[in-house]
């Protein structure tokens with residue numbers, strides 16, 4: 088029976104303990120279920136191990152795929168790297184097929200099974216940003232979730248830093264590390280306007296939505312000295328203080344406005360760079 092099971096909930100909890108996590112810990116988790124190999128009990132076992140070990144567990148629970156819409160015709164923001172609907176008819180069609188944010192919308196698939204499972208199976212707090220909500224369980228859940236504002240979606244990560252919290256990467260690299268975006272945004276970079284359906288027939292413009300992260304793993308050597316790492320099954324589990332991520336990313340960007348961005352003219356990285364440069368003039 089279960090001959091092919093590689094990892095159990097207890098083994099995941101034990102691995103989290105080896106990282107130094109306990110009931111006083113608050114973590115922002117970015118997780119790949121597949122990275123563990125086969126987990127007995129699947130995503131629920133991963134969530135139970137996290138919630139059972141840590142005092143507070145936070146994840147991103149964005150709903151962009153359902154709630155997002157194009158920019159309306161003619162609404163152009165500088166260095167925004169986004170597309171407009173060609174006509175108001177096309178915009179109205181997009182708005183019609185989008186879904187307004189509600190607190191029971193599923194988490195976008197590309198954010199992984201673990202976050203959606205935390206939403207479905209655990210009592211949680213969830214913020215109400217129409218594109219980029221957060222989900223949290225445990226001691227400081229409410230405090231973290233209440234730190235999000237419509238105009239400052241990454242506020243919960245600011246609050247997590249104040250709590251002395253950590254980023255926990257479970258089988259993903261820094262391209263999933265949203266905290267790097269917060270460092271960028273503090274420096275005026277990666278602050279995009281995006282658009283969402285907020286009620287039947289109604290849309291909103293949302294500022295300070297973060298952009299591209301495909302080069303973020305270049306931060307890895309810089310963070311290695313402050314990273315704790317263990318193996319849990321096949322999963323490379325890494326823990327870094329939020330404050331250390333912010334300090335390191337800030338240093339890189341202050342030294343080089345183009346740090347952690349690509350130079351492809353068609354990529355959103357270019358618009359993010361222009362935003363940063365505009366703060367320096």
Ligand SMILES: [Zn+2]
Nearest residue numbers: 299349354356
């Ligand atoms: Zn790029």
